[in-house]
Amino acid sequence: MSPRSIPPLTYKVVAECSVTKARAGLMTLRHSEVNTPVFMPVGTQGTLKGILPDQLIELNCQILLGNTYHLGLRPGIETLKLAGGLHKFMGWPRAILTDSGGFQMVSLLQLAEIDEHGVNFRSPFDNSQCMLTPEHSIQIQNAIGADIMMQLDDVVKTTTTGPRVEEAMERTIRWVDRCIEAHARDDDQSLFPIVQGGLEVPLRQRCVSALMERQVRGFAVGGLSGGESKHDFWRMVDVCTGYLPRDKPRYLMGVGFAADLVVCVALGIDMFDCVFPTRTARFGCALVDSGQLNLKQPKYKMDMEPIDKDCDCSTCKRYTRSYLHHIATNESVSCSLLSIHNVAYQLRLMRIMREAIQKDEFPHFVREFMKRHFQSDPIPAWIREALAAVNIQLPADQEKKDELEEAPKAERKQEPTKSMTQPAATS
Ligand SMILES: [Zn+2]
Known part of the structure; x- marks a missing residue:
């Protein structure tokens, strides 16, 4: 629709928190505008389990995620091309982001093998030998036609250590060039490279600086949220956002627990996805x-x-917990009703954070949220450390109730904007 002269992705920082690294932004894509920070629900097979596109629009969902691995196997490139791309095929007029397919392959298929050429695997449908190369991943994603696509990366388990981590990171950099070369629709679709480097700060730094030399419109942070310690998790996020450029969106792959979203927004992440809200439903x-x-x-x-x-989703407006208890897991409509609420919850959490950033009240929101989220349990040490690294001190658990009422601005005066640009994890 848009004239070809306008890039398929523009991103503008709308507001920045004066205490943390959080920012609110506006990303303009071919199929919709996206307010960040944003949570993207996952529509694996070209459908969000239990939710129709119209219901997602009612929830003001602006972008969702599709899985290249699944869509490439079924319905496959030819069907997607014939349909005119995934937007038309699934009846979703707004933005879509696709992953590269590599992560699914390595996590779902035990027989996947990676070499310089690509990822070797056996099809789960007919057991035939297949190979996903960076070029093939881009071909599928070009046929899907998502607004944002991911490069194929060399995925290792987050708990892997030793030379394999560096090899995978260097190969990921080589593969991004093959993806850029293969990309046939740069006027319509934006390709994000993926920062790898395991849990090692120098590797993450090296990867970010190499990827920043490429002409790309945004960055993904990969290889996290896969079983590493939460301490390592937040430090790596903090390192990456410390080095990534301010003027491009930053997408942290596979993160969706509410407390993680709040912490990672404070650390400067703009985009998230996770199957958790619909799976737990x-x-x-x-x-x-x-x-x-x-x-x-x-x-x-x-x-x-x-x-x-306080939720204004259609489930909360019409149904009681008693009714949902009555149908939970017995009736397929319960999955639908709970998925609607859970996606609404995630989207509302992101919207509230965005508004708090715009009013420069984000630290106050974070403290209030952590108080509600950890009503009965102590706040985990990693959350305290991560938030302290961006200048939010949480009160000790026993004092929580007394101190929290004392407001947002007080702390800001005690701690003027120190270290907003310094990655705390280097200390
Ligand atoms: Zn609700």
């Missing part, structure tokens, strides 16, 4: 600020409250 669980309500539990049988009285 299938197990009868609803997301709330204090964690999750497992609606299968008998205590909800006589509970005539909505899941969350």
Whole structure:
């Protein structure tokens, strides 16, 4: 639709927190504008399990994620081309981001083998030998037509150590050049490279600086949230955002727990995706600020409250916890009703964070959120450390209740904007 002269992705920082590294931005894509920070629900097979595109629009979802590995196998490139791309095929008019397919392959298929050429695997459908190369991943993603595509990267388990981590990082840099070369629709689609480098600061730094030499419109941070310690997790996020350029969007792959979202927004991440909200809905669980309500539990049988009285999703407007308990996991519509609420929860959390950043009240929001989220448990040490690295001190657990009422601005005066640009993890 848009004239070809306009780049397929523009990003503008709208507001920055004066205390942390959090920022609010506006990303303009061919199919929609996206307010960041943003959570992207995952529509694996060209469908979000249990939610229709119209319902997502009602929730004001601006962008969702599709999986290249699944879509490349079924329906496949020819069907997608014939349909005119995934937007038309699935009836979704707004923005789409696709992954490269590499992560799925390595995580789902035990027989995947990686060499310089690409990823070798056996098709789960007919057991034939297949190879996903950087070029082939881009061909599939060009046929899907997503607004944002990911490079194929060399994925290692987050717990891998030793020379394999460096090899994978260097190969990821070589592969991004092959992806850029193969990309046939740069006027319509933006290709993000992926920062790898395991849990080693120098490797992450080397990867970021090599990728920044390429002409790209945004960056993904990969290889995290896969079983590493939370301490390593936040440090690597902090290192990456410390070195990535300010004027381009930053996408942290595979992160979706509420507390992680809040911490990583504070560390300067703009985009997230995760299957968790829709997956947990299938197990009868609803997301709330204090964690999750497992609606299968008998205590909800006589509970005539909505899941969350502050939520304005269609599920909370119409149904009680009692009703949802009654149908949870027995009736397929319960998955749909809970998925709608859970996606609404994630989107609302991002919207509230964005508004707090714009009002420069983000640190206050973070403290209030952590108080609600950890009502009965102590706040984990890694969250305290991560937030302290961006100048938010959480009160000790026993003093939590007394101190939290004392407001946002006080702390800001005690701690003028120190180290906003310095990656704390180098210390
Ligand atoms: Zn709701």
